[in-house]
Amino acid sequence: MDAASPTEAGREQRFLHAELETMPREKIAALQLRRLRDTLENAYAHVPPVRRRLDEAGVRPSDVRRLEDVALLPFTKKTDLRDNFPFGLFARPVAQLARLHASSGTTGKPTVVGYTRQDLDQWADLMARSLFAAGARPGDIVHNAYGYGLFTGGLGAHYGAERLGAVVVPVSGGGTERQVDLLQDFGARVLCSTPSYALAIAEAAEQQGVDLRRSRLRIGLFGAEPWSAAMRREIEARIGLKAVDVYGLSEIMGPGVACECECQDGLHGWEDHFLFEVIDPDTGVPVPEGQAGELVITTLTKQALPMLRYRTRDITRLTTERCACGRTHARILRITGRNDDMLIIRGVNVYPSQIEAVLVGRAMLAPHYQLVVTREGILDEVAIEVEAQPGVPADDYAHLGRDLAHHVKVHVGISTRVSVLEPGRVARSQGKAVRVRDLRPKES
Numbered sequence: 025m026d027a028a029s030p031t032e033a034g035r036e037q038r039f040l041h042a043e044l045e046t047m048p049r050e051k052i053a054a055l056q057l058r059r060l061r062d063t064l065e066n067a068y069a070h071v072p073p074v075r076r077r078l079d080e081a082g083v084r085p086s087d088v089r090r091l092e093d094v095a096l097l098p099f100t101k102k103t104d105l106r107d108n109f110p111f112g113l114f115a116r117p118v119a120q121l122a123r124l125h126a127s128s129g130t131t132g133k134p135t136v137v138g139y140t141r142q143d144l145d146q147w148a149d150l151m152a153r154s155l156f157a158a159g160a161r162p163g164d165i166v167h168n169a170y171g172y173g174l175f176t177g178g179l180g181a182h183y184g185a186e187r188l189g190a191v192v193v194p195v196s197g198g199g200t201e202r203q204v205d206l207l208q209d210f211g212a213r214v215l216c217s218t219p220s221y222a223l224a225i226a227e228a229a230e231q232q233g234v235d236l237r238r239s240r241l242r243i244g245l246f247g248a249e250p251w252s253a254a255m256r257r258e259i260e261a262r263i264g265l266k267a268v269d270v271y272g273l274s275e276i277m278g279p280g281v282a283c284e285c286e287c288q289d290g291l292h293g294w295e296d297h298f299l300f301e302v303i304d305p306d307t308g309v310p311v312p313e314g315q316a317g318e319l320v321i322t323t324l325t326k327q328a329l330p331m332l333r334y335r336t337r338d339i340t341r342l343t344t345e346r347c348a349c350g351r352t353h354a355r356i357l358r359i360t361g362r363n364d365d366m367l368i369i370r371g372v373n374v375y376p377s378q379i380e381a382v383l384v385g386r387a388m389l390a391p392h393y394q395l396v397v398t399r400e401g402i403l404d405e406v407a408i409e410v411e412a413q414p415g416v417p418a419d420d421y422a423h424l425g426r427d428l429a430h431h432v433k434v435h436v437g438i439s440t441r442v443s444v445l446e447p448g449r450v451a452r453s454q455g456k457a458v459r460v461r462d463l464r465p466k467e468s
């Protein structure tokens with residue numbers, strides 16, 4: 025290829041928008057304050073439930089004079105979206121929107137989110153920035169195995185890749201054997217999927233006798249579900265690519281709210297468009313930088329659905345320490361799990377990803393597992409169902425199970441029952457994996 029072609033030049037370039045991504049932190053803060061005030065004005069003027077809330081709290085948009093004053097604003101919760109179903113929190117008439125997405129809740133109505141043309145444009149920009157940070161470049165073939173539809177993963181990654189100038193293969197989730205064929209035939213350099221689905225693709229390839237490590241794949245943008253460092257190592261080893269973490273949620277935008285760069289050292293939260301806080305989930309009080317808590321996000325540029333202090337329920341830590349890549353935007357460290365997924369086992373708080381971290385990569389065990397939660401009297405118990413690697417004699421299963429239970433006890437601090445199962449017995453995901461089967465009686 026001609027060295028002067030845009031594609032080759034793109035490979036030298038370090039940032040998609042250098043000025044925005046390396047802005048001094050004081051400048052980021054000034055921009056955030058300006059945009060926060062605009063967002064408040066927009067929400068106060070156009071969203072009656074937000075106006076009511078702010079009036080009740082005795083806060084006027086003009087009261088926000090410094091960035092820290094964001095703490096004066098009431099939180100928004102998922103239930104607020106449900107209570108105002110479907111369009112009650114929109115700041116624009118539905119006819120002025122360009123798209124709707126929705127996420128299916130486990131109970132009741134889905135959460136509906138809306139975008140103006142400008143919101144969609146900004147989303148494409150941020151997802152393009154995320155892809156670039158991860159190492160994707162114009163001209164790359166991007167195999168997009170996030171589900172297309174109401175879920176934001178498929179279309180979010182799709183338009184971001186197009187905006188970057190990449191070549192998108194809009195394959196969506198499912199038909200895993202065919203995904204392996206397409207990856208080989210088209211020679212994709214970038215794979216977008218949930219981490220659990222990447223593993224399902226890796227497994228399907230191995231079963232077809234295909235070594236994806238010899239394919240053109242170099243970069244994976246994996247997100248939409250919690251995954252451990254052990255899972256990253258497993259995927260990287262089996263597919264032969266750099267696995268990068270990407271974060272987002274439909275209430276705020278979709279994928280691309282934050283993304284790791286090639287340093288793989290935490291996800292840059294795009295602070296020119298979002299304000300990130302970490303709070304103590306019990307008290308609602310912001311915690312000092314570096315301490316774990318619930319991530320709270322305020323949108324700074326969204327027109328259709330401005331969100332003030334949205335409680336994500338995701339547990340993480342934030343750092344503003346400068347990343348080796350040179351980007352100045354704060355980093356969200358790996359999301360350990362959702363508040364809702366936290367189990368309390370005999371007084372010990374446990375996230376499924378902590379068990380995953382012990383289990384994945386253990387000799388003779390496959391990285392396919394599910395946790396089964398039951399209640400004995402007043403105490404919750406966890407059983408682990410995990411597959412053996414193909415070829416491991418069934419006689420070894422009991423011993424492998426005892427060994428894993430021991431390591432979980434040592435590293436996580438809880439007692440579990442482990443069942444080692446034959447290969448293929450744990451359901452494979454095509455999108456977000458179901459890691460927990462909750463058999464506890466439902467509270468009424």
Ligand code: DLL
Pocket residue numbers: 127170175176177246247248249250251269270271272273274275278279280336338359361362
């Ligand atoms: O999952 C958006 C997305 C699509 C993100 C593709 C990344 C890639 P929702 O369906 O609304 O949106 O689910 C959002 O998924 O609150 C987290 O609990 C979880 N989640 C998303 N990304 C990550 C991640 C999309 N990288 C919810 N690590 C969020 C851990 C994640 N959890």
